[in-house]
Amino acid sequence: MIVAKRKPLNEIAEMLAPYKKVTVIGCRSCVAICLAGGEKEVKMLVSALKVKNKRDGRKQHIEGTVVERQCEKEWVQEIEAQILDSDVTLSMACSLGAQTIGDMYPKHLTFPGLNTGMFGVPEEQGVWSEKCVGCGNCIIHTTGGICPIARCAKSMLNGPCGGSANRKCEVNLEVDCAWAAIYDRLKLQNRLDLIESVTPAKDWSTSHSGGRRVFEREDAKLTPHQKKGKGVT
Amino acid sequence: MKAGSNLEKVFESGQFAVTAEIGPPQSANPEPLTHHAKMLKGYADAFNLTDNQTAVVRLSSIASAVIIMREGVEPVIQMTCRDRNRIALQSDLLGAAALGVKNVLCLTGDHQTFGNEKGAKNVFDFDSIVELQVFDQLRTQGKQVGGEVLKDPPKTYLGCAENPFATPYEYRASRLAKKVAAGADFCQTQAIFDMDMFEKWMDEVRARGLDKKIHILAGVIPMKSAGAARYMKNKVPGMIVPDHIVDRMKSAKDAKGEGIKLCVEQIEHLKTVKGVHGVHIMAVAWEDIVPRIVEMAGLLPRPKFES
Amino acid sequence: MPDTRPKIVGFCCERHGMDAAVLAARSGKQFEASVRLVQVPCTGRVDGMHILRALEDGADAVFVLGCLEKNCYYDTGSIEGRKRVGYVKQMLSELGLEKERVEMFNAASSNSWVFPEIVAKMVEVVKKFGPIGGEKR
Ligand code: SF4
Numbered sequence: 315m316i317v318a319k320r321k322p323l324n325e326i327a328e329m330l331a332p333y334k335k336v337t338v339i340g341c342r343s344c345v346a347i348c349l350a351g352g353e354k355e356v357k358m359l360v361s362a363l364k365v366k367n368k369r370d371g372r373k374q375h376i377e378g379t380v381v382e383r384q385c386e387k388e389w390v391q392e393i394e395a396q397i398l399d400s401d402v403t404l405s406m407a408c409s410l411g412a413q414t415i416g417d418m419y420p421k422h423l424t425f426p427g428l429n430t431g432m433f434g435v436p437e438e439q440g441v442w443s444e445k446c447v448g449c450g451n452c453i454i455h456t457t458g459g460i461c462p463i464a465r466c467a468k469s470m471l472n473g474p475c476g477g478s479a480n481r482k483c484e485v486n487l488e489v490d491c492a493w494a495a496i497y498d499r500l501k502l503q504n505r506l507d508l509i510e511s512v513t514p515a516k517d518w519s520t521s522h523s524g525g526r527r528v529f530e531r532e533d534a535k536l537t538p539h540q541k542k543g544k545g546v547t
Numbered sequence: 548m549k550a551g552s553n554l555e556k557v558f559e560s561g562q563f564a565v566t567a568e569i570g571p572p573q574s575a576n577p578e579p580l581t582h583h584a585k586m587l588k589g590y591a592d593a594f595n596l597t598d599n600q601t602a603v604v605r606l607s608s609i610a611s612a613v614i615i616m617r618e619g620v621e622p623v624i625q626m627t628c629r630d631r632n633r634i635a636l637q638s639d640l641l642g643a644a645a646l647g648v649k650n651v652l653c654l655t656g657d658h659q660t661f662g663n664e665k666g667a668k669n670v671f672d673f674d675s676i677v678e679l680q681v682f683d684q685l686r687t688q689g690k691q692v693g694g695e696v697l698k699d700p701p702k703t704y705l706g707c708a709e710n711p712f713a714t715p716y717e718y719r720a721s722r723l724a725k726k727v728a729a730g731a732d733f734c735q736t737q738a739i740f741d742m743d744m745f746e747k748w749m750d751e752v753r754a755r756g757l758d759k760k761i762h763i764l765a766g767v768i769p770m771k772s773a774g775a776a777r778y779m780k781n782k783v784p785g786m787i788v789p790d791h792i793v794d795r796m797k798s799a800k801d802a803k804g805e806g807i808k809l810c811v812e813q814i815e816h817l818k819t820v821k822g823v824h825g826v827h828i829m830a831v832a833w834e835d836i837v838p839r840i841v842e843m844a845g846l847l848p849r850p851k852f853e854s
Numbered sequence: 855m856p857d858t859r860p861k862i863v864g865f866c867c868e869r870h871g872m873d874a875a876v877l878a879a880r881s882g883k884q885f886e887a888s889v890r891l892v893q894v895p896c897t898g899r900v901d902g903m904h905i906l907r908a909l910e911d912g913a914d915a916v917f918v919l920g921c922l923e924k925n926c927y928y929d930t931g932s933i934e935g936r937k938r939v940g941y942v943k944q945m946l947s948e949l950g951l952e953k954e955r956v957e958m959f960n961a962a963s964s965n966s967w968v969f970p971e972i973v974a975k976m977v978e979v980v981k982k983f984g985p986i987g988g989e990k991r
Contacts, residue, residue: 323948354903358945361906366949368910368987467658468629468669472676473722475655476710476737477784484784485658497715510721512729515633515677515692 315344316408317434317442318351320359321427327366329425330404333374336363337400338427339393339415340380341407348442350428351406353380359406359427384411387418398422433464450520450527456508458499463516465492471513473497549686549732550704552649553621554593556852557825558733558762563818564825565846566623566735566764567591567837569615571606577614580606583834584618590838591828592849593650595735598625602662609639612648623706624648627656632672633681633692640682644701652706652735653678676722676729679705683730705730710737711748713785720751727760734761735827738768738779740788742816749822758822765817766827769836770806773797807840814844860887860980862973863913865900867935868893869927871919873963883970887977896920896928897935897958902942905956914980915955917972922960932960952983 320326330336338356346352360378367374379396381389384407390397397403397415402423405412409430416424432444447464454461463469467485474493477484481494500506518524548555557564567587572579587594594615596608612622624643626636643651655675659667673681681692682705689700707726711719723734739745745765752758770776773796780788792809799805810828817823826844830836841847866872872893890913894900897920908916918939920932936958943953957976961968 323945324950327949354901358903358906361903361910362945362949365906365909365946365986366951369951371987468655468674469671470655470674472674472725473718474713474715475674475785476708476713477657478713478715479784479786481714485660487784491714493718494715497718509718510724512676512680512725515673515681518672 315347315434316410316430317348317432317444318345318408318428318430320350320355320406321429323359323362323366326359326404326427327363330363330374330376330402331372333401333423335400336374336376336402336404337396338376338378338404338406339384339397339411340378341382341384341411342380343383343385343407345407345411345428346380348434348436349440351408351411356380356406359404380406384408385414387414390415390418394419448521449516449518450524451517456513458496458503458505458508460492460496460499462492462496465490465495471516473509550649550702552593552704553852554623554650554733555704557592557850560850560852562850563846564762564764565591565828565841565849566593566595566825567828567830567834568595568597569611569834570597570600570831571608571611573603573605575606577606580611580614581618584615584620586835587837588618588620589849590841590847592825593621593623595623595625595652595827598627598654598656599630599662600625601657602629602659602664602667604662604664609643609646609648612643613646616647621650622648623650623652625652625654626678627654628671628673628675628678629656629659629669630667632670636673636678637681637685637691640685640701640703641697644703649702650704650706651682652708653682653731654708675707676725679707679726679729679731687730704732706733706735707731708735708737710785711739711745712737712741712787716744716748719748720755720757723752723757723761724755727757731761733764733824735764736766737785738766738829739813739817740779740786740792742813744787746820749820753822762824763822764825764827765820765823766829767810767813767817768829768831769810769833769840770796770802771833772802772806773799775806807836807843810840811843814840814846818844857888860977860985861912861914862887862889862917862976862980863908863915864889864891864917864919864972865894865897865904866891866919867897867921867927867931868895870921870925870961870963871897874919874961874965874969877963877966878969881966885970885973885977887973887980889973896926896931898928898931898933900935900938902938902945905939905942906945909955909986914985915957915976917957917959917976919959919961919969919972922962925962932958951986952979954979955983955986 340351340356356378360376363376383389404425404427406427412426433446434442434444437443449463478491481491483489483491569583596611598608599605608624612624653675659669684690686700686703689697709723776793776796779786814826897918900918905916918935920935923932926932939958942956946953959972
């Protein structure tokens with residue numbers, strides 16, 4: 315899922331300070347699961363900002379709401395009135411949610427309440443870690459199911475660098491060396507031969523390096539005729 | 548001959564090679580380079596010029612190479628994948644070759660979080676093995692990684708580094724095998740303090756016949772103090788310094804003298820290890836000690852060749 | 855006459871926290887504050903949201919009182935409570951508000967002296983920083 319982290323509250327308060335009417339919008343998907351922007355986090359944020367306003371004697375109307383998936387127009391549309399009725403929207407979804415609202419209502423101000431971090435997984439309660447960078451050409455069938463591009467600090471394709479000590483990464487001694495993990499996994503699977511030969515230069519054009527990516531599925535797309543019928547713009 | 552560098556000639560003539568390191572300064576002043584080149588000339592067959600080592604901004608390795616070449620000293624330029632993508636790497640290889648630089652050491656590079664530009668965006672388009680493979684293809688076929696064929700390919704002698712002391716240990720000989728397959732001609736190892744472990748790695752290297760395909764230069768670091776030993780033991784990832792070495796440095800009256808003695812002993816021993824074709828002396832910030840060590844280790848005079 | 859005493863809300867667990875409060879009340883002790891207690895089954899049930907809500911709705915300080923950490927009726931409930939309080943403290947400091955306004959305490963039901971001490975401590979905090987909205991009283 316997409317893992318995000320709330321921005322420091324002072325940064326959020328400063329962003330919102332000039333506006334009279336604020337709508338905070340959370341999302342029930344990824345950011346709810348990573349405890350950054352779900353219903354509860356929205357409520358706490360709204361409450362904390364109100365306490366701050368009370369102390370500072372600032373008159374500001376803040377209300378919070380939450381949608382199912384903020385990255386989908388259909389869900390956002392349901393709260394259109396509430397969005398447009400405010401001076402600014404603070405999105406507590408990942409940047410995709412914030413940009414969806416922004417693209418739908420370009421005149422309206424939409425600010426990010428979260429820092430969107432990564433594609434990650436919950437490792438244990440309260441801990442999330444990065445496992446994919448979306449390079450657009452998955453190779454983990456050759457690396458024991460562990461992604462060296464996301465999980466190695468240097469995205470190495472041919473094994474561990476010389477800084478791997480005690481199977482930890484030289485960049486962060488708390489983090490496992492991805493290549494030590496790959497080695498162990500392949501050993502377990504009896505497939506060490508996979509990393510005996512040289513993996514050649516990776517074609518990064520499928521990643522963000524190739525420019526902004528748009529994926530399409532022709533059979534799922536609506537024809538112009540269908541679009542007209544559905545009233546979708 | 549692949550590039551006809553002095554280092555290559557030493558290896559080809561079957562003699563025990565010596566390389567050392569010159570750290571480019573953190574300034575635009577070429578003086579320290581010239582100074583070290585003059586002082587070290589004739590004491591090693593080639594000198595590594597580090598490429599923004601530990602991610603600290605320094606005078607560029609290619610420029611440094613040109614500066615020491617003016618003093619008649621042969622460079623090995625280090626080229627890391629941290630700061631350059633394949634366009635820049637290939638371009639710099641061509642540029643270095645055009646300037647007369649014949650030895651290139653391919654490295655992945657220290658992560659930028661170790662250095663003085665922690666906010667940098669890193670590249671790592673390649674790792675060192677891919678870099679070797681691409682450079683090898685460029686020099687042998689004149690073919691870029693993207694497929695374009697160049698008219699005048701670079702003549703370069705390609706090196707790599709390997710660390711027998713990094714985890715997983717069982718994979719370290721495989722890493723060297725990959726580097727050989729990718730086109731490396733010589734390999735400088737991480738500094739060796741744990742001789743047993745190094746020899747175990749060499750056993751594996753020989754068992755795979757790699758010592759016949761690549762010239763291994765065993766890395767050594769002369770230590771100035773017990774503090775330095777402890778620092779390397781505890782703080783440098785992927786470095787193993789056994790307790791008996793730390794203790795020996797600690798109990799020595801003259802730590803510097805002991806450090807030199809230890810280093811010379813190590814070299815003497817490494818000369819006897821089958822498959823080791825030379826030593827690489829990394830006297831970080833203690834370059835002036837290199838001549839003494841080389842002399843004490845009986846490695847003088849260095850071979851000379853008609854050019 | 856409006857009540858100008860510091861307004862304090864306390865979330866007390868029904869096991870030890872509430873008992874400690876009742877014990878103090880029985881002794882007839884008077885406080886220089888308006889203290890409202892909210893009984894919760896366990897301080898592990900107290901959420902940061904409840905604490906913030908109390909502050910939002912008029913409390914000048916909030917405390918959470920649970921069992922001793924080594925003797926919690928629900929094993930780790932009061933440890934959870936402390937973590938929640940810690941998170942709210944962090945939120946308050948990020949906003950430049952006084953984190954001392956929110957505090958976690960632990961007591962055994964028989965510790966009759968603890969509750970008055972807690973209230974006195976929270977009163978001190980409010981006196982020092984003033985109410986959240988408006989002038990120092
Ligand atoms: S220590 Fe392992 S994970 Fe870290 S950069 Fe080196 S190879 Fe990658």
